[in-house]
Amino acid sequence: MTKESDLSPPPRQAYSGSLIERAADKRNDEAALVGLAQSNRAGFYIIGGESIVLKRDGATLQPLFSPAEARACGGARETVFLGILDAAPLFGAGLDADAIAPLKRRDDLKLVDLRSIAVQGVVAAEHIPPLAEAKAILGWHARHRFCPNCGAPTKPAQGGWRRDCPACKAEHFPRTDPVVIMLAIAGERCVLGRSPRFPPTMWSCLAGFAEPGESIEEAVRREVREEVGIACDRVKYFASQPWPFPSSLMIGCHAQALTDKIVIDRNEIEDARWFDRAELQLMLAQKHPQGLSTPPPIAIAHHIIRDFVENGPRVLE
Numbered sequence: 001m002t003k004e005s006d007l008s009p010p011p012r013q014a015y016s017g018s019l020i021e022r023a024a025d026k027r028n029d030e031a032a033l034v035g036l037a038q039s040n041r042a043g044f045y046i047i048g049g050e051s052i053v054l055k056r057d058g059a060t061l062q063p064l065f066s067p068a069e070a071r072a073c074g075g076a077r078e079t080v081f082l083g084i085l086d087a088a089p090l091f092g093a094g095l096d097a098d099a100i101a102p103l104k105r106r107d108d109l110k111l112v113d114l115r116s117i118a119v120q121g122v123v124a125a126e127h128i129p130p131l132a133e134a135k136a137i138l139g140w141h142a143r144h145r146f147c148p149n150c151g152a153p154t155k156p157a158q159g160g161w162r163r164d165c166p167a168c169k170a171e172h173f174p175r176t177d178p179v180v181i182m183l184a185i186a187g188e189r190c191v192l193g194r195s196p197r198f199p200p201t202m203w204s205c206l207a208g209f210a211e212p213g214e215s216i217e218e219a220v221r222r223e224v225r226e227e228v229g230i231a232c233d234r235v236k237y238f239a240s241q242p243w244p245f246p247s248s249l250m251i252g253c254h255a256q257a258l259t260d261k262i263v264i265d266r267n268e269i270e271d272a273r274w275f276d277r278a279e280l281q282l283m284l285a286q287k288h289p290q291g292l293s294t295p296p297p298i299a300i301a302h303h304i305i306r307d308f309v310e311n312g313p314r315v316l317e
């Protein structure tokens with residue numbers, strides 16, 4: 001049962017596959033970074049909270065601003081050096097809510113959230129990963145203004161890749177929060193669940209944060225057991241995806257289910273049930289008789305499910 005599905009070639013998942021050279025060696029050279037930010041090749045992604053600022057360019061939307069255009073959007077609270085792409089230094093500029101508000105009234109700009117940008121493809125695909133990078137790190141700055149060690153205000157350092165505490169001298173680094181997202185499989189069937197936040201027809205992989213002191217495999221087994229009462233044995237890593245809402249790394253896995261009975265934790269999910277491969281294939285192809293669907297291809301869940309549809313229980317080998 002290999003590749004008998006009539007699914008088209010898989011589209012790219014969003015946020016990963018960055019073409020940027022992060023050039024971390026330049027982060028500790030403050031004078032060089034100032035020069036790069038002022039060069040006429042420099043490009044700025046401008047972000048305020050969940051809003052990505054785009055400029056109208058005829059019928060299209062462009063996410064990169066020149067240094068002068070960026071200044072005209074107001075002073076950034078933080079500027080982060082993202083890296084270099086085709087000899088152009090790229091930066092993320094983070095605006096406060098009160099700086100973002102007047103931009104909403106400008107006819108030459110449009111503010112769009114990053115999920116919509118990815119789903120609707122409103123900017124060129126090469127911009128999605130650096131936008132994810134910029135959103136995650138600028139969001140970290142916005143939430144880490146004070147030292148978790150002593151409570152004093154902290155200051156950005158290293159091109160925006162560290163915050164230093166002048167009081168206790170602690171150095172704080174950007175966080176990425178690991179989330180396991182998995183498909184529990186028994187033969188030709190697997191378990192999907194529904195969050196109350198989902199559109200009414202959508203079913204997806206189970207997911208949850210890995211906890212301190214846990215391996216990825218242990219987190220997968222615990223989350224499946226907690227959410228649907230199924231015991232799992234073998235866990236096989238599939239792929240990962242940055243998920244900048246606000247700063248997660250989705251770690252995709254397949255897991256071998258040992259038990260059959262589903263016991264739903266209603267605090268976590270709304271519903272869960274077994275699906276067989278044939279039904280999943282209809283869902284991926286958007287041909288399910290009841291209109292049931294999977295997450296869109298921008299999300300790793302789509303690809304985890306698709307791998308099982310195409311390769312069956314061999315995904316656990």
Ligand SMILES: [Zn+2]
Pocket residue numbers: 147148149150151152165166167168169170
């Ligand atoms: Zn401190």
